[in-house]
Amino acid sequence: MIELRDISAGYNRTRILHNINLSFEKGSITSIIGKNGCGKTTLLKTAASILKPLAGTVSLDGRDIATFPGKELAKLLSFLPQTxxxxxxxxxxxxxxxxxxxxxxxxxxxxxxxxxxxxxxxxxxxxxxxxxxxxxxxxxxxxxxxxxxxxxxxTDLVFLDEPTIYLDINHKLEILEVIRQLKEMGKTIVMVLHDLGNALMYSDRVCLLDQGEVVIFDSPEKVFESGEIDRVFHVSSTQIRLEFEAGGGEQKQYLFSLKA
Amino acid sequence: MEKSRKSYNLTVIALLLLLLALTVFFSISFGSTKIPLSAIVSALGEGDASSTVYRTIKYVRIPRTLAAILAGAALSVAGVILQSVLNNSLAGPNIIGINSGAGLFAVLAAVFFPMSFYLKTVAAFTGAIVTTLLVYLVAQKTGASRVTIILSGVAVGSFIGAMIDTVIILKPDAVVDRAAFLIGGFSAVTLDRLKFAGLLIVLTFIITLIRSYDMNVLALGDDSARSLGMNVGVFRFFYLILAAIMVGSSISFTGILGFVGLIVPHTSRIIVGYDNRILLPVSALLGSIFTLSCDLVARVIFAPYELPVGIIMSFLGGPFFLWLLSRGSRGQLYD
Structure with missing residues (x-):
């Protein structure tokens, strides 16, 4: 399990993240969402040890991540940057x-x-x-x-920064399915997603950030029901339940529109 | 697919080795007096130290040929390293001011310690290292964008160039052949002067080859390389030092030889692609062949007078490089 304790992080003395406390469960998909510039990538990079925190510690199975030699850590944790x-x-x-x-x-x-x-x-x-x-x-x-x-x-831990950005719908869904496969292999996935609908549909946990702080970190259902997404993004959201015939189960989809 | 790529690469290396052997022969044979192959073989075989042919070959042609091979290889390999490590296809030892830095320190060493050639070599690569780090620090401080590195290199290079001019004007005796030093040439090279610098070049080249795969990983970008367990800062510093040693060593005996470090890496990439494991040896061979050929032309075109090799390099290399860039879609290789 990877755990962030009292993390403050940023670039050139400018703090972007303030006092973050989070832990990512083994074998789960966590999506980090939030407005542009709220610190999503900074959080991902700090958790993946690409960026040193200004304060606080990131620990992997109880051991401070900063104490791992580079190659040893690279056998436990991988990171796909956006740019x-x-x-x-x-x-x-x-x-x-x-x-x-x-x-x-x-x-x-x-x-x-x-x-x-x-x-x-x-x-x-x-x-x-x-x-x-x-x-x-x-x-x-x-x-x-x-x-x-x-x-x-x-690696058991996989960090992905906007893995579906700029992709057409076919490739986007294909990549999300691959990410699901990674989870089925027992890997822990933490990713930044800008597509709120996909984040809510494909994740086990969603972390909503605003101005460098965690607003809510919970299951997609609870994050949606909290109304925080509407408040942070200034949108109105709706959940649609699709029921498939002949025992095909149900799927939840999400629609977002500008607030009147 | 991989196998055909390997055999293509091996063919390229074999052809370049053949071409190098031919150029070496021409370089030893041609000059103000032409020495036929039979005379070369018998002079080297019997070793009659009193014969003119033996003395010309041993004290003039061989040192000159070796110098051109070493300088061409060193500057080209340094160009590959800089372009790869700074992730900038415009980076070349002459463009980002490393040549000038090495030149300044070499000139200062010649002013203050005119008798020590080893010191000149050490001074030249110290100058190359100092300039490389200066350019890199300035660029990093301001965001290290691809353009910033080039601009800060141009600024540092032009400042250092002015310092070299000032030193040469104030102490004209320090650099015997001012034009040859500033444009680059091999006319005053002796085996003695070449020994130390040559050894440094060969050693750094071997180290670079051994660590060439790491350069491929570094080319993925800082974040990707870091997530693969590479200590990016340490490796980048290490490669920059290797490039600086190569540039400094070659400048200590050739003067400020420009251009080869920029065009040879690009030409080599067009031939064998971007994998540094093959790109480095190909660049070294191509750089040697190109420099040796330019030196040959410089010696024979107005014989018995000769031009500094840097002039020929620019005359031949400039149009050739433009032709390469404009050829079909190849230009799109560079973003």
């Missing part, structure tokens, strides 16, 4: 980078590394374009290759 420079390499080589924490001094992949990369490629159905240059791939394909890299990194 990144797309490297001019093949998709296969990018997925292989996921094995970096496991490589020895010579940085030569062993047979075991190749097998894990092969499995990651197969589980996301990337065979068709795995030898293409990453820069030639569509946004959705590229995102799947990055997720395969995280799969190859093989």
């Amino acid at each position: 990144r420079s797309i490297p001019n390499i093949t998709a296969y080589n990018l997925v292989m980078h996921g094995r970096y924490p496991y490589l020895g001094f010579s940085r030569t992949p062993r047979e075991e590394d190749r097998d894990i990369v092969r499995q990651a490629i197969e589980s996301l159905n990337l065979e068709e374009y795995i030898h293409k240059n990453v820069r030639q791939l569509s946004g959705g394909q590229c995102q799947k290759v990055y997720l395969a890299m995280l799969l190859a990194q093989n």
Whole structure:
């Protein structure tokens, strides 16, 4: 379990997050939501140890995350940034980078590394374009290759910053399904999502941030019912229950509109 | 797919080695007097120290050829490192002022300690390191955007350039051939002068090759590299130091040789792509061939007079590079 205690964080002495206390349960999907600039990415980066907190501690299974050597931590926790420079390499080589924490001094992949990369490629159905240059791939394909890299990194904790941003609806749903698969594999997912409907539909827990503070951190149902989403985003929200015929179960969907 | 890529890379390396061997032969054979292959072989084989051919080969042609190979490889590899580590395709040792920094320290060493060539080498790479760190710190302080690094490099380079000019004007005897130093050339190179700098270049190149995969990971961006367990700050610093040692070492015996560190990495990328494990050796070979060829042209075009190699490099390299960039969609490789 990863736990944030009394965390304040920011950049160049400017505090963006204030006194955050959170913990992410094993094997769950947590979505961090909030308005632009409220500190979602800062929170994710701090929890993933990409950014050092200005105050407070992040601990992983009771041990301060700052005390882990880089490669040891990279075997436990992976992070997919939102903005990144797309490297001019093949998709296969990018997925292989996921094995970096496991490589020895010579940085030569062993047979075991190749097998894990092969499995990651197969589980996301990337065979068709795995030898293409990453820069030639569509946004959705590229995102799947990055997720395969995280799969190859093989960590229990996965942090994703806006994994569905700029994607068309087909790829967006496909990526969200992949994230669900990761959870089924027993991984803990913490992600920043700007799409409120998806965050409420796909998550076990939702963390709503406003001005660097946690407003509510609870199940999607309770977060929705609290009315805090409407207050923070200045919108009106509605929940729709879709019932499917012949025992197909039900699905909740969410609609948002501007407040009158 | 991977196998065909590997055999393509090996073919490229083999062709470049062949081309290098040919250029080395031409470099030893051609000059103000032409020495045929049979004479080269017999002079090197028998080693008649009193013959003119032997002396020309041993004391003029071989040091010069070695110097061009080492400088071309060092500046090209430094260019690959800088472009990769600073994530900036415009970064080159001459563009971001490292050449000038090394040049200034080399000139100062020549003024204050004119007899020590080792000190000149150490001074040159100290200058390269100081300038690299200065440019990097300025850029980081202001946000380290790709444009800022180039702009701060240009500013630092022009300031240092003015300092070099001032020192040379005040102490004209310090640099024997002022034009050759500022444009870059190999006319005054001896094996003795080359030993220390050459050793440094070879050692840093081997270290860079061993750590080339880490450069690939660093190219993913700071956050991605960090999440893969890399200590980004330490690695970036380490690579910058390697680049600075290469630039400083080569400038200590060639003078301020520009351009090769910018165009060779780009040309190599067009040939073999962005994987530093293959890009580094290809750049080293191509840089050696290009520099050696330019030096050859510089020696023979107006023989017995010769031009500083930097002039030929710009005359040949400039149009060639423009042609490469404008060729089809290749220009789109750079964003």
